[in-house]
Amino acid sequence: MFLTYIMTMTRQKMLIQKKIIHFIETETVGHKLEIISLLTQKHYHSGRKVFVSVPSLEAQKYIDQLLWSSPPESFIPHSSSSHERVMIAVSPALPNETEVLINLSPAPHAEAHQFSYIYELEDKTSPQKAQQSQVKRQSYTQLGYNVLIHQGIPD
Structure with a gap:
């Protein structure tokens, strides 16, 4: 039992060490909203499932409105359930086969x-x-992730 636990933890740590956390710098609320919208669009249009993890129901409603209205010429189909390729939720439960976490x-x-x-x-x-x-970056680093900081959306 203990050996199985150690093997599982070792495998998980190896997976983490290969992962990159992309931190994107934002200095205004408007820029934050633009980044969220652009990241979601980028991955949605690439055919990937996106999970937007939010801290509260209020934030969930706010991001929901953002994705319905930004950019004005197109909207991104999304929901708070896993039926759409873009899901916004407070819950830590993950939708199946989701590739992108914001x-x-x-x-x-x-x-x-x-x-x-x-x-x-x-x-x-x-x-x-x-x-x-800064605390989040340090936490990810301590967990073994590679952390990169970007001034714009990475390719």
Whole structure:
């Protein structure tokens, strides 16, 4: 039993070490919303399933409205259930076969290792949020992830 646990943890750590967490710098609320919208569009149009993890029902409703209205010329079909390719949820439960995580929650996502693409916002809209972003980066690094910081959306 103990040996099985050790083997499972070792395999999970090996998976984590290969994963990259992309932190995208944002300095205004408008820029944060633009990044969320552009990331979602990019992966949606590439045919990937996207999971937007939010900290509250209020945030879920806000992001829901954002994706219905931005950009104005097109909307991204999404829901709070796993029926659409884009899911917005407070729940840590993961939709099946989802490749992309956009984590808007204040803590690192516990299941980040299950995604192919992992995004966090390097939120510089206030000193408190900048500190929170730094703590998240350090947490991911301590867990064995590779962390990259970008000034725009990575290719």
